Amino acid sequence: MRLLQKVTPQREVFTLEEVKLFLRLSGDQEDALISTLLSSARSYVEDVTQRSLLKQQWELSLKPPYSPSSPLVRRREKHIEISLPRPPLMEVESVQSKETHLPYVIEENKIILSPIHWDKSISILYWAGYGEESTALPPTLRHAILMVVRAFYDQQKVDLSLLSPFKVHHFL
Numbered sequence: 001m002r003l004l005q006k007v008t009p010q011r012e013v014f015t016l017e018e019v020k021l022f023l024r025l026s027g028d029q030e031d032a033l034i035s036t037l038l039s040s041a042r043s044y045v046e047d048v049t050q051r052s053l054l055k056q057q058w059e060l061s062l063k064p065p066y067s068p069s070s071p072l073v074r075r076r077e078k079h080i081e082i083s084l085p086r087p088p089l090m091e092v093e094s095v096q097s098k099e100t101h102l103p104y105v106i107e108e109n110k111i112i113l114s115p116i117h118w119d120k121s122i123s124i125l126y127w128a129g130y131g132e133e134s135t136a137l138p139p140t141l142r143h144a145i146l147m148v149v150r151a152f153y154d155q156q157k158v159d160l161s162l163l164s165p166f167k168v169h170h171f172l
Contacts, residue, residue: 001060001061001062001063001072002059002060002061003058003059003060003061003085003086004058004059004061005056005057005058006057006058006059006125007056007057008056009042009053009054009055009056009129010054010055010132011054011132011134012038012039012042012054012134013038013042013053013054013134013137013142013145014038014134014142014145014146016031016034016035016038019034019037019038019146019149020034022146022149022150023149023150023153033153034149034153037149037152037153038145038149040152041145041146041148041149041152042054042145044148044152044158045141045144045145045148045163046086048160048163048167049141049163049166049167049168050085050086050167050168051086051087051088051128051166051168052086052087052088052128052129052130053129053130053137053141053145054129054130054131054132054134054137055090055127055128055129055131055132056086056127056128056129057093057125057126057127057128058084058085058086058125058126058127058128059123059124059125059126060082060084060085060123060124060126061121061122061123061124062082062121062122062123062124063121064118064119064120064121065119066118071083072085075115075118076115078115079112079113079114079115080112080113080114080115080117080118081107081110081111081112082110082111082112082113082122082124083109083110084109084110084111084124084126084128085168086128086168087109087128087168088109088128088129088130089106089108089109089126089127089128090126090127090128090129090131091126091127092104092106092111092124092125092126092127093125093126093127094123094124094125095111095113095122095123095124096122096123096124096125097117097120097121097122097123098120098121102114102117102122111124138166140162140165140166141163141166143162144162144163147159147162
């Protein structure tokens, strides 16, 4: 399996001014640092939760043989079920095997394929995230990003308990 981010979010969840207000900072001498911390905090929250926050494009490439215990690819009686990493799923652009487009059905964050594709390499190009605007994010995730920025700025340990309900778990 290979997961590659093709398009990163076009903006951050907060503006520099919003973060500075949260940190109670004035002046512009640390603007570059705060901008870097904001981007790092979003990436950190995405990595811990295994979710895409703002709209971004991913490419998932799968090569057989698929393990029977794989959390992503499962063979069912009448279909193949592929769980897409980094939910929530917004849109699937393409599902291909080599140069051939495959017919598929979407169920939540999963792609459903015919079982005849079990032993084929599959590539899926899709968009994930809560939306393009930060207002689409759940308030807890928005707050978590600010809390992580604060921890990074103060060089403190990050409290991950806020993110627990949002973690994506792959059960075998």
